[in-house]
Amino acid sequence: MAIVFFFSLQLSGCLILAVSIYLRVSKGGNEITDQYFPAVNLMIAIGAIIMVLGFLGCCGALKESRCMLLLFFIFLLIIFILLVAAGIAGAVSQNKMEDWVNKQLKAMLPLANQPQSVKSDLENLQKDLKCCGLVNGKTDWSPDPFPESCRCNYTISATPVPGAECGSDRYYSTPCSTRIVNLMKENMVIVLGIAFGIAVLLIFGLAFSMALYCQIGKKDGPTTNA
Known part of the structure; x- marks a missing residue:
């Protein structure tokens, strides 16, 4: 036995x-x-x-x-x-998870100073989590142009993708830090x-x-x- x-x-x-x-x-x-x-x-x-x-x-x-x-x-x-x-x-x-994540991500700003590998990873993250920017939204990308991954993908009927929170300018309004924290809490x-x-x-x-x-x-x- x-x-x-x-x-x-x-x-x-x-x-x-x-x-x-x-x-x-x-x-x-x-x-x-x-x-x-x-x-x-x-x-x-x-x-x-x-x-x-x-x-x-x-x-x-x-x-x-x-x-x-x-x-x-x-x-x-x-x-x-x-x-x-x-x-x-x-x-x-x-x-304390949210404060810790925001502190770590703020240290990566501005995104213009980050290497291309980090920018590419963030763009992939924005596509997967339907978010834009790290902490403050799309302004985190300034002075670089906002990437296409920040744009909400609308259907023919102009209905946003489920789970996406789009602003009036058709950019995701939720920063990726919020998505990451929610994902961590769900997995906890x-x-x-x-x-x-x-x-x-x-x-x-x-x-x-x-x-x-x-x-x-x-x-x-x-x-x-x-």
């Missing part, structure tokens, strides 16, 4: 690692937003560590090695404490849910490893005394 659990734990680590790498590759590559979504990098690290620890637990259970099981328990306990601390910190600091619930699921898995791992550790100790006790 314990071996099956440790093997399942290892598979869970592989799954978390694979999904996280996929998200990093498919959603990453934007210099502006990458720094605001560190959760994916954290999930990659957690997935890799759980995969290695699952292998350690399997070896400890198969060889009935108390040393391996004790190491497994200690490392799993450390990860559990760090995960709980990170979850609490994320939930508490959620209200998902991240906390995943963290809770991993925490429950770690609790079972702690219980199984300690139970097996004590069971092997009782089995070895009479032999040692003999």
Whole structure:
């Protein structure tokens, strides 16, 4: 039973690692937003560590090695404490998220001084999130001309694209900082849910490893005394 659990734990680590790498590759590559979504990098690290620890637990259970099981328990306990601390910190600091994002984005103004790679990333971001500028709207692009990605795409009936907030000048009126903050808040619930699921898995791992550790100790006790 314990071996099956440790093997399942290892598979869970592989799954978390694979999904996280996929998200990093498919959603990453934007210099502006990458720094605001560190959760994916954290999930990659957690997935890799759980995969290695699952292998350690399997070896400890198969060889009935108390040393391996004790190491497994200690490392799993450390990860559990760090995960709980990170979850609490994320939930508490959620209200300060908007101020922090705005402060970081304001440091990138004016956009005219940014390299072309950053400007291209922002244009792609404006197309995806239907926004314009970083903090103050289209004026963030001054004195450069406003890019076409700031324009609202109207249909033949002059109805704006769903989700777009267009001004009278047919430019998106919402700055990208607002979109980024809303996206982070929406994803925070998902991240906390995943963290809770991993925490429950770690609790079972702690219980199984300690139970097996004590069971092997009782089995070895009479032999040692003999």
